[in-house]
Amino acid sequence: MPHKNNVKAVVLASNKKDELLANAQTLMISTSSEDGSDIEWGVAPFVRLNGMFYIYVSELGAHVRAILKGHSVLFSIIEDESVARNIWARIRLKFQGKLTKIERGNEQFIQVCKNFSEVHGPVMSLIKDFSDFHLIEIEPVKGTVVTGFGSAFNLSGINLELTERLSSNG
């Protein structure tokens, strides 16, 4: 197990985090149900611009209704099972953020939709005008990343930068 202050281990973990973020296409969303008694979960393709994550999601999903109401939410990203070096230690991160709904039709809405089309293909042009869908901007605030056995770090700020090392896999 690398030492807590091992610079190489920190750089390696930071690189793995950047690689995960660069390769991932979808964000998972965990939140509480509308009445707060149960847990909800969903997944959505995302684009990332200047550190901000954007998802375009339908309020037909209970998890979407919950986050639009301001319920606590935790986002997570995980490498595919098929690329995990060890299934017990899939590289993954989770974070909390500030959510803002981008109003349909304004300049930013149009720009981000265009970006979605470029990154995630023609579906966006089909669903762009569906009024049950909402464009949500997520500014990352804090989180944690696990890059292997005994390698977990806190993350901070819009760029999800590694701060302190954790003694457990968060």
Add this chain to the structure above:
Amino acid sequence: MPHKNNVKAVVLASNKKDELLANAQTLMISTSSEDGSDIEWGVAPFVRLNGMFYIYVSELGAHVRAILKGHSVLFSIIEDESVARNIWARIRLKFQGKLTKIERGNEQFIQVCKNFSEVHGPVMSLIKDFSDFHLIEIEPVKGTVVTGFGSAFNLSGINLELTERLSSNG
């Protein structure tokens, strides 16, 4: 979009659900934090025996402490991004279940640990005796599966069988 009562569409969805369950190696865990104010999330390799899911997880994870305390929990399984036919419609399921802690050292504990070693490799022999780890049995009760655009179904019982078709992607 297939008709609500299209038998072929139901069989296709059921087969996709079975395939997802047969191929997946890990279960994702969404729950609330210990004080109930935040959301927690984690992932764990699972084995499945007679319909029951088993996970072997460390209480160093906040999500594990929460589920050991009996907080609401939602489990989810999702196909890898790399095999998704369309990134907007990854095949996925989520379910609630009844949780039982299997006591260390009894016959079932030994049997399931052996099964973990067979399915998920040599890590289990390293962590089997770690006292912060707990073996948890999950009996599926109800859930939902999404197998494509406009194809979402409720699931019921230990075998997570398709029941009614949903009008939205839950």
